[in-house]
Amino acid sequence: MAEYISTRDITQQPRTYSEVLLEGLAPDQGLYVPTELPQLDLITLEALSGYDYAQVFEHVKGLFIGSDIDPSVQTQLVRNAYTEEKFPKAEGGNITPLRQVADEFFIQELSLGPTAAFKDMALQPLGQDMQHVLSASGDNLVLLGATSGDTGSAAEAAVKGLGNISLFMLSPEIGMSEFQKAQMGALSGGNIHNISIPGRFDDCQDIVKAIKRDPEFARLGAVNSINWGRIASQVPYYVAGYLQAVEGAIGRPVDFVVPTGNFGNVLAGYLAREMGVPIRRLIVATNENNVVDTLIQTGQYIRPASAQVTTSPSMDITVASNYERLAFDLLEGDPEALRQYMHTFAEMGKVAFEDFGLPNTLLLEMGFDSGTSTAKDRIDAIRWTYARGGGVIDPHTADAVTVARRKNYFGIPMVCMSTALPVKFEPTIKEALGFVPQREPRFKDIEQKLGGFTLLENTPDSVKDHIRTQLSAQ
Numbered sequence: 001m002a003e004y005i006s007t008r009d010i011t012q013q014p015r016t017y018s019e020v021l022l023e024g025l026a027p028d029q030g031l032y033v034p035t036e037l038p039q040l041d042l043i044t045l046e047a048l049s050g051y052d053y054a055q056v057f058e059h060v061k062g063l064f065i066g067s068d069i070d071p072s073v074q075t076q077l078v079r080n081a082y083t084e085e086k087f088p089k090a091e092g093g094n095i096t097p098l099r100q101v102a103d104e105f106f107i108q109e110l111s112l113g114p115t116a117a118f119k120d121m122a123l124q125p126l127g128q129d130m131q132h133v134l135s136a137s138g139d140n141l142v143l144l145g146a147t148s149g150d151t152g153s154a155a156e157a158a159v160k161g162l163g164n165i166s167l168f169m170l171s172p173e174i175g176m177s178e179f180q181k182a183q184m185g186a187l188s189g190g191n192i193h194n195i196s197i198p199g200r201f202d203d204c205q206d207i208v209k210a211i212k213r214d215p216e217f218a219r220l221g222a223v224n225s226i227n228w229g230r231i232a233s234q235v236p237y238y239v240a241g242y243l244q245a246v247e248g249a250i251g252r253p254v255d256f257v258v259p260t261g262n263f264g265n266v267l268a269g270y271l272a273r274e275m276g277v278p279i280r281r282l283i284v285a286t287n288e289n290n291v292v293d294t295l296i297q298t299g300q301y302i303r304p305a306s307a308q309v310t311t312s313p314s315m316d317i318t319v320a321s322n323y324e325r326l327a328f329d330l331l332e333g334d335p336e337a338l339r340q341y342m343h344t345f346a347e348m349g350k351v352a353f354e355d356f357g358l359p360n361t362l363l364l365e366m367g368f369d370s371g372t373s374t375a376k377d378r379i380d381a382i383r384w385t386y387a388r389g390g391g392v393i394d395p396h397t398a399d400a401v402t403v404a405r406r407k408n409y410f411g412i413p414m415v416c417m418s419t420a421l422p423v424k425f426e427p428t429i430k431e432a433l434g435f436v437p438q439r440e441p442r443f444k445d446i447e448q449k450l451g452g453f454t455l456l457e458n459t460p461d462s463v464k465d466h467i468r469t470q471l472s473a474q
């Protein structure tokens with residue numbers, strides 16, 4: 001039985017997968033977590049090692065859905081999510097292949113989807129699940145989100161044309177790359193509404209928050225990684241990565257290195273380990289915005305005044321939203337303690353484990369580790385990987401490779417997650433290698449088709465009016 005409760009209030013009625021999927025954030029502002037974590041024993045892992053990715057996904061994710069969606073329907077939804085058309089470079093059904101860079105040092109490619117970022121891995125199935133649940137009940141859902149990077153295009157590619165969903169995506173007028181704007185603009189039309197805001201990403205986020213506080217818009221859904229459906233859809237690729245790294249030696253431990261922003265990706269790795277996948281260490285790689293590195297090394301969760309703009313922009317955060325789900329476990333599932341902890345962080349801008357009776361080294365003791373990578377490190381890692389025949393990696397993957405190299409001294413397989421294709425970040429690739437790889441046909445000259453955004457005022461009211469007008473016109 002897969003059931004969910006909010007991190008901030010366990011007295012409420014547990015929810016089903018379908019319910020938390022459409023709700024996003026819990027009404028008490030907490031994040032949904034499973035009441036009980038399903039288990040994957042070694043015999044099951046053994047059996048899964050003969051499966052292709054869609055089958056591994058179906059089994060592992062199915063544990064989080066339970067009987068909520070009919071198994072044969074689940075099979076179909078997975079097929080719709082991971083088609084060959086959407087994952088054109090997938091070889092033999094393996095859409096998360098490992099490639100070896102050094103002895104027992106691998107890169108797991110998670111970016112073969114339609115928008116060339118790992119967010120496709122979770123958003124494609126999320127869109128399918130939402131559409132299924134909505135069409136069964138005859139409801140419609142309006143999704144509202146803010147993006148400064150990969151979330152926008154991945155969410156749009158995932159819900160484009162789905163009949164019961166409308167998506168409104170806010171992005172800053174200045175700050176996104178032309179490539180990212182072009183990717184989103186090309187998806188405009190029908191149920192996809194791209195809104196450009198004269199301001200920064202923070203302004204977009206503030207508008208989203210303000211609109212969600214308005215009772216008229218209380219039922220808006222979320223596509224960011226606070227949505228449990230995204231986390232549940234990420235656990236399977238850790239299983240697939242593990243099975244490839246150990247090559248049949250099921251039970252052998254593996255380290256994973258994860259380029260981290262909002263803590264969504266690595267949280268799925270933590271869940272995989274808690275479920276029984278023999279992951280020894282989960283190593284978090286941050287860029288200069290090293291909130292999570294500091295947290296893991298010192299037990300202090302400290303919010304900086306603002307995020308630095310870096311060359312791995314999808315990790316430029318001040319708050320790691322999904323960390324709340326881990327913190328809930330650290331505080332032994334006590335919602336009162338969790339509320340206190342998050343409240344202290346919100347009010348004081350920092351909070352320490354020791355203030356809650358926990359050792360500041362707790363995360364290190366639990367097998368987390370971490371490191372910070374800088375602009376120069378990224379350049380070095382891109383060069384190092386290329387020189388070793390590991391291909392051209394993007395700057396986010398380079399953050400992982402940097403930290404992996406520093407932490408790789410125990411002689412067990414180490415898997416670095418590749419979270420974007422280099423085509424999205426060509427200026428940094430050019431700086432590192434002096435050239436950029438030839439683009440796949442699907443990305444050739446994409447920047448020449450700019451457009452598809454509606455420019456609105458930087459106020460919640462202008463966006464509300466636009467949503468009302470667009471929805472009544474449909």
Ligand SMILES: *Cc1c(COP(=O)(O)O)cnc(C)c1O
Binds near residue numbers: 117149225264266
């Ligand atoms: C979103 C993103 C990340 C960060 O993932 P989180 O789940 O937020 O930790 C890293 N790399 C790329 C390319 C991304 O798009």
